[in-house]
Amino acid sequence: xxxxxxxKDDGLxxxxxxxxxxxxxxxxxxxxxxxxxxxxxxxxxxxxSLLSKKLKSEKSPIDSNGFLAIRWPEKVTLKNKIGKLDxxxxxxxxxxxxxxxxxxxxxxxxxxxxxxxxxxxxxxxxNEITTFQDERILKExxx
Numbered sequence: 001x002x003x004x005x006x007x008k009d010d011g012l013x014x015x016x017x018x019x020x021x022x023x024x025x026x027x028x029x030x031x032x033x034x035x036x037x038x039x040x041x042x043x044x045x046x047x048x049s050l051l052s053k054k055l056k057s058e059k060s061p062i063d064s065n066g067f068l069a070i071r072w073p074e075k076v077t078l079k080n081k082i083g084k085l086d087x088x089x090x091x092x093x094x095x096x097x098x099x100x101x102x103x104x105x106x107x108x109x110x111x112x113x114x115x116x117x118x119x120x121x122x123x124x125x126x127n128e129i130t131t132f133q134d135e136r137i138l139k140e141x142x143x
Contacts, residue, residue: 001089012066013044017093020061022068027086041066049094055102062092105133109140 002011002019012019021037023029042065045051051060063069068090096103103111112118118141125134 001091005091012041013048015049015094017091018045018048018050018062018066020066020068020090020092022070022072022088022090024086024088025072029086033087037067038065050092053094053097055097055100068092105136105140108133109137109143112137112141 002013005017005019007014007017007019018041021041023034045062045066046064048062050062051064054060059069061069068088098107112121121134121137124130
């Protein structure tokens, strides 16, 4: 996962994000997985911007040991039979905040235009990785 995301040095994190683990609470998973993940990630995450770069009203999406700080996705479990999995591995990205706020749709589209970089956005959409803002971003890009 880390290599696919471009985490070349240690394969697990960079300043812009990190690989994180979420263990299925409904499965009996050997405790050594938690222990080894904690050993592997704690030094990489302990001072990572993911722990601090967020809105004041938010909690960090990852803890200091590299575990996702979210509940197991029950709705997805019912729909896609994800409940059979022992764990999920995800990439958590460090947010871009502008004056302490998330960028607007207009700011996102303008940044993509300025950088002439649409590939990531387009590839995500091709693979059905979307956000609630995608349609509005597309409209901005077409202006």
